[in-house]
Amino acid sequence: MKTICIICPIGCELTVKEENGEIKVSGNLCPRGEEYGKTEYLNPKRVLITVIPCKNGELPVVSVKSSEPIDKELIPKVMKFLSEIVVDAAVDVGDVVIENLLGMGINIIATRKNYNIMLEEVQHIDI
């Protein structure tokens, strides 16, 4: 596998190979690159970010993120699951929108405030 290390701005071009059950990283200038290459090869994870429809929200969607990085290969499955979810406004930053996502022990958390238009007027401050 070929990738570029993103730990620091140098951006070493890494080659990761498996030889006799051992993972070998080359192209890295420092030990952090080796660690990054191994993780990317064995168990790459990403924080998932997307938007979810929000009923009665000032905006029709609320942005969310996963509380922990998710296995990269599971992301399509999670996206499919999330595509059927609708939440009710109001939502505040940090609210847990989905608890224990698909039994993974990870929460989906709101990252944007969304007022409920049926419950409160958006305040305009005037001088």
Added chain:
Amino acid sequence: MNYDVVVVGGGPAGMASALKSDELGYKTLLVEVSDRLGGILPQCIHPGFGLHYFKEELTGGEFADRFIRKIEKENVEILLSSYLEDLTVGNEKILKLITPNGIKKIFTKSVIFATGARERHRHEIGILGDRVAGIYTAGEAQALMDLYGVLPGEKILIVGSGDVGLIMARRFALEGCEVVGVVEIMPYPGGLMRNVVQCLYDFDIPLLLQHKAISVKGRKRVERALVKNLKSGEEKWIDCDTLVIAAGLLPNIDIMRRIGVDIDERTKGVAVDEFFQTTSPGIFAAGNCVIINDLVDYAVEQGETAAIGASKYIEGTLPKNIRKLRIGQNVRYFAPQRVLGNEPFLIYGRVSKPMRNVKIKIGDVVVHSYPVARPSEMFRFKVKINIEDEDVVEAEEG
């Protein structure tokens, strides 16, 4: 109404300026043209914000939320849905604002512009052809998807590999769109390496370096785009229903241009000193209207610096020994462009090409060095040497 400081623009730089002015004890008004604070942050739903300022990784919305919560608690007066129509400068500055309650005249001792930037559109990068539906700037597509939950298209070609373009490529791919490619005119990507890896490599999206989008064809909607390989000269049509233009940002400086402050033709923003004061006394500027920043943390830092500058201006303690900095080899642009005092100050800029073992020099002194520098990653460091008039800022390799 009379104020000490009026901040124009409620994005990160503006909120930071207003909060700092308030903290320093000045009567502060924040004017924002849209109906909410935060600028472009609320539509930036990806993480990567705040690593410098809050020492933790936040999404754009979370970053904005921290400032909005704080500013709503403090004494800063906030005027939303209000537009700065005209500015008269002098000892006292007069702002003419168009507000939901009519035209208002505001008197203030100083003004801080934090008006951000706008995106370049297809005609600014020479994409000819049909005027059809399905052509968006990256920020428009981002607002459509991530504020309003509307997918802009299904088969998308992205023009420009700046960070917004890369991040949108990932968003489209994640939402099930087909991203047919990212076209970049330069031989290297425009965005941060981490975005190239996590946005393009993760989804096997082709990056077409040294390619230029030339033309669009379609009847009512985009049907295909003509892309030219600048190395071989070969041209080919790529089928797509949507063209997303991510070709960089231009500072919003219309009002400042009208009052006659110096504009830096390289940053395309207003020229400032180390207090982020423009060449018009008492008129300050911060964030993307000065220099296009990679990180919101820098825009916030500049906003706070401008507020400290405005405070010194009001107290009459701004130093006055003006020395200009000149641009030298391998530097694309930098700010501040002039220096008033002798205290250490932060300089922000970009090199003009990817380089290794880079030494940044001011005058004859090496002020900073980097193992690697790329145009896509801003340099930012504290300058601790004394500046002479006409000192040159340059980058040297090796």
